Amino acid sequence: MSNAVTALNGAKATGYITVTEAPLTGMITVRGDFNDVAFVNAIKTVCGAAIPAQRRLEAGTGCHVLWMSPDELLVVCAYDAASALVAALVQEMGSIHALVVNVSDARAVFDLQGDDVREVVAKLAPVDMKAMQIGELRRTRFSQVAAAFWMSSDTEVRVVCFRSVAEYVFNLLKQSSKPGFNVGSW
Numbered sequence: 001m002s003n004a005v006t007a008l009n010g011a012k013a014t015g016y017i018t019v020t021e022a023p024l025t026g027m028i029t030v031r032g033d034f035n036d037v038a039f040v041n042a043i044k045t046v047c048g049a050a051i052p053a054q055r056r057l058e059a060g061t062g063c064h065v066l067w068m069s070p071d072e073l074l075v076v077c078a079y080d081a082a083s084a085l086v087a088a089l090v091q092e093m094g095s096i097h098a099l100v101v102n103v104s105d106a107r108a109v110f111d112l113q114g115d116d117v118r119e120v121v122a123k124l125a126p127v128d129m130k131a132m133q134i135g136e137l138r139r140t141r142f143s144q145v146a147a148a149f150w151m152s153s154d155t156e157v158r159v160v161c162f163r164s165v166a167e168y169v170f171n172l173l174k175q176s177s178k179p180g181f182n183v184g185s186w
Helices: 037-047 079-093 118-122 163-176
Strands: 012-013 017-022 025-031 057-059 064-070 072-078 098-101 105-114 137-142 145-153 156-160
Touching: 012 163, 017 163, 025 079, 025 105, 037 064, 037 079, 064 137, 064 145, 072 079, 079 098, 105 118, 105 163, 118 156, 118 163, 137 163, 145 163, 156 163
Parallel strands: none
Antiparallel strands: 012 017, 017 105, 025 072, 025 098, 057 064, 064 072, 105 156, 137 145, 145 156
Protein backbone atom coordinates (compact mmCIF):
# COMPACT_ATOMS: atom_id res chain seq x y z
CA MET A 1 0.00 0.00 0.00
CA SER A 2 1.30 3.46 -0.85
CA ASN A 3 1.77 6.29 1.60
CA ALA A 4 -0.88 8.99 1.50
CA VAL A 5 0.34 12.45 0.48
CA THR A 6 -1.35 15.77 -0.04
CA ALA A 7 -2.09 16.91 -3.57
CA LEU A 8 0.67 19.55 -3.66
CA ASN A 9 3.10 18.25 -1.05
CA GLY A 10 2.44 21.07 1.42
CA ALA A 11 2.68 23.96 -1.05
CA LYS A 12 2.88 27.43 0.48
CA ALA A 13 2.73 30.94 -0.94
CA THR A 14 3.28 34.16 0.94
CA GLY A 15 1.77 37.34 -0.40
CA TYR A 16 -0.30 39.86 1.48
CA ILE A 17 -1.87 36.75 3.04
CA THR A 18 -0.36 33.28 3.42
CA VAL A 19 -1.79 30.36 1.47
CA THR A 20 -0.78 26.92 2.73
CA GLU A 21 -1.88 23.48 1.65
CA ALA A 22 -3.13 21.86 4.85
CA PRO A 23 -1.75 18.53 6.05
CA LEU A 24 -3.74 15.41 5.20
CA THR A 25 -7.26 15.94 6.49
CA GLY A 26 -9.98 13.39 7.13
CA MET A 27 -13.32 14.12 5.48
CA ILE A 28 -16.46 12.03 5.56
CA THR A 29 -19.59 12.73 3.54
CA VAL A 30 -22.74 11.75 5.42
CA ARG A 31 -26.13 11.94 3.70
CA GLY A 32 -29.46 11.29 5.31
CA ASP A 33 -32.72 12.72 6.59
CA PHE A 34 -32.04 15.52 9.08
CA ASN A 35 -35.62 15.10 10.35
CA ASP A 36 -35.02 11.45 11.26
CA VAL A 37 -34.43 11.38 15.03
CA ALA A 38 -32.36 8.18 14.73
CA PHE A 39 -30.08 9.81 12.13
CA VAL A 40 -29.67 12.95 14.26
CA ASN A 41 -28.91 10.85 17.36
CA ALA A 42 -26.35 8.74 15.47
CA ILE A 43 -24.45 11.89 14.42
CA LYS A 44 -24.59 13.23 17.98
CA THR A 45 -23.46 9.92 19.50
CA VAL A 46 -20.51 9.35 17.17
CA CYS A 47 -19.39 12.91 16.46
CA GLY A 48 -20.35 14.60 19.70
CA ALA A 49 -22.04 17.42 17.79
CA ALA A 50 -25.54 18.32 16.74
CA ILE A 51 -26.43 18.74 13.10
CA PRO A 52 -25.45 22.34 12.40
CA ALA A 53 -27.83 25.04 11.29
CA GLN A 54 -27.87 25.84 7.60
CA ARG A 55 -24.42 26.90 6.28
CA ARG A 56 -22.81 26.50 9.72
CA LEU A 57 -20.42 24.11 11.41
CA GLU A 58 -20.40 22.54 14.86
CA ALA A 59 -17.38 21.44 16.86
CA GLY A 60 -17.58 17.84 17.97
CA THR A 61 -15.36 15.35 19.74
CA GLY A 62 -12.19 15.32 17.64
CA CYS A 63 -14.07 16.55 14.58
CA HIS A 64 -16.23 19.26 13.10
CA VAL A 65 -19.60 18.64 11.49
CA LEU A 66 -20.37 20.93 8.54
CA TRP A 67 -23.76 21.55 6.94
CA MET A 68 -23.34 21.07 3.20
CA SER A 69 -26.96 20.84 1.98
CA PRO A 70 -30.39 19.95 3.41
CA ASP A 71 -29.44 16.25 3.44
CA GLU A 72 -25.62 16.30 3.48
CA LEU A 73 -22.97 16.79 6.14
CA LEU A 74 -19.21 16.82 5.92
CA VAL A 75 -17.38 15.52 8.97
CA VAL A 76 -13.83 16.91 9.13
CA CYS A 77 -11.36 15.10 11.38
CA ALA A 78 -7.77 13.95 11.65
CA TYR A 79 -6.80 11.97 8.56
CA ASP A 80 -5.85 8.89 10.60
CA ALA A 81 -9.21 8.96 12.41
CA ALA A 82 -11.43 8.98 9.31
CA SER A 83 -11.70 5.21 8.73
CA ALA A 84 -12.59 4.48 12.36
CA LEU A 85 -15.12 7.32 12.35
CA VAL A 86 -16.72 5.92 9.19
CA ALA A 87 -16.98 2.48 10.83
CA ALA A 88 -18.50 3.98 13.97
CA LEU A 89 -21.03 6.01 11.96
CA VAL A 90 -22.03 3.00 9.84
CA GLN A 91 -22.47 0.88 12.97
CA GLU A 92 -24.47 3.56 14.78
CA MET A 93 -26.66 4.20 11.73
CA GLY A 94 -27.62 0.52 11.59
CA SER A 95 -30.59 0.20 9.26
CA ILE A 96 -31.15 3.95 8.91
CA HIS A 97 -31.31 5.06 5.28
CA ALA A 98 -28.00 6.94 5.04
CA LEU A 99 -24.75 7.21 3.12
CA VAL A 100 -21.37 7.40 4.87
CA VAL A 101 -18.27 7.70 2.66
CA ASN A 102 -14.64 8.55 3.40
CA VAL A 103 -13.76 11.23 0.82
CA SER A 104 -10.46 12.30 2.39
CA ASP A 105 -8.29 11.29 -0.55
CA ALA A 106 -10.56 12.99 -3.07
CA ARG A 107 -10.15 16.45 -1.58
CA ALA A 108 -7.47 19.12 -1.13
CA VAL A 109 -7.51 21.63 1.71
CA PHE A 110 -5.95 25.09 1.88
CA ASP A 111 -5.53 27.39 4.87
CA LEU A 112 -5.54 31.13 4.27
CA GLN A 113 -4.13 33.40 6.96
CA GLY A 114 -3.81 37.15 7.15
CA ASP A 115 -5.68 40.36 7.73
CA ASP A 116 -7.02 40.45 4.16
CA VAL A 117 -8.35 36.88 3.75
CA ARG A 118 -11.83 38.26 3.08
CA GLU A 119 -10.54 40.30 0.15
CA VAL A 120 -8.73 37.35 -1.43
CA VAL A 121 -11.80 35.11 -1.19
CA ALA A 122 -14.06 37.92 -2.48
CA LYS A 123 -11.94 38.11 -5.65
CA LEU A 124 -12.63 34.46 -6.43
CA ALA A 125 -16.03 33.48 -5.01
CA PRO A 126 -19.45 35.08 -5.50
CA VAL A 127 -19.96 35.61 -1.75
CA ASP A 128 -20.50 38.81 0.23
CA MET A 129 -17.39 38.50 2.36
CA LYS A 130 -18.17 41.63 4.37
CA ALA A 131 -21.26 39.84 5.71
CA MET A 132 -19.56 36.45 6.18
CA GLN A 133 -19.50 35.37 9.83
CA ILE A 134 -17.04 33.27 11.81
CA GLY A 135 -18.22 29.64 11.71
CA GLU A 136 -20.26 30.23 8.57
CA LEU A 137 -19.79 27.83 5.68
CA ARG A 138 -20.22 28.41 1.98
CA ARG A 139 -20.40 25.85 -0.77
CA THR A 140 -19.71 27.79 -3.94
CA ARG A 141 -17.08 28.11 -6.63
CA PHE A 142 -13.65 29.67 -6.79
CA SER A 143 -13.42 31.05 -10.30
CA GLN A 144 -14.42 28.04 -12.41
CA VAL A 145 -14.32 25.17 -9.89
CA ALA A 146 -16.44 23.90 -7.02
CA ALA A 147 -15.18 24.63 -3.52
CA ALA A 148 -16.37 25.03 0.04
CA PHE A 149 -14.90 27.33 2.65
CA TRP A 150 -15.47 28.61 6.15
CA MET A 151 -14.03 31.29 8.37
CA SER A 152 -12.33 30.10 11.55
CA SER A 153 -11.57 33.68 12.61
CA ASP A 154 -11.39 37.14 11.06
CA THR A 155 -7.95 36.26 9.71
CA GLU A 156 -8.34 32.54 8.87
CA VAL A 157 -10.24 30.75 6.11
CA ARG A 158 -10.15 27.06 5.22
CA VAL A 159 -10.90 26.07 1.59
CA VAL A 160 -11.81 22.56 0.42
CA CYS A 161 -11.83 21.57 -3.24
CA PHE A 162 -11.52 18.44 -5.33
CA ARG A 163 -7.99 17.07 -5.40
CA SER A 164 -8.04 17.09 -9.21
CA VAL A 165 -8.16 20.92 -9.23
CA ALA A 166 -5.83 21.52 -6.27
CA GLU A 167 -3.06 23.10 -8.34
CA TYR A 168 -5.53 25.38 -10.12
CA VAL A 169 -7.06 26.55 -6.82
CA PHE A 170 -3.65 27.04 -5.22
CA ASN A 171 -2.52 29.16 -8.18
CA LEU A 172 -5.73 31.22 -8.02
CA LEU A 173 -5.18 31.89 -4.31
CA LYS A 174 -1.48 32.61 -4.81
CA GLN A 175 -2.12 35.05 -7.66
CA SER A 176 -4.98 36.77 -5.84
CA SER A 177 -2.81 37.37 -2.79
CA LYS A 178 0.28 38.71 -4.58
CA PRO A 179 1.63 41.93 -3.11
CA GLY A 180 0.42 44.85 -5.17
CA PHE A 181 -2.83 43.07 -6.11
CA ASN A 182 -4.68 44.36 -3.04
CA VAL A 183 -8.02 45.94 -3.84
CA GLY A 184 -8.30 48.05 -0.72
CA SER A 185 -9.11 48.17 2.93
CA TRP A 186 -11.68 45.73 4.29
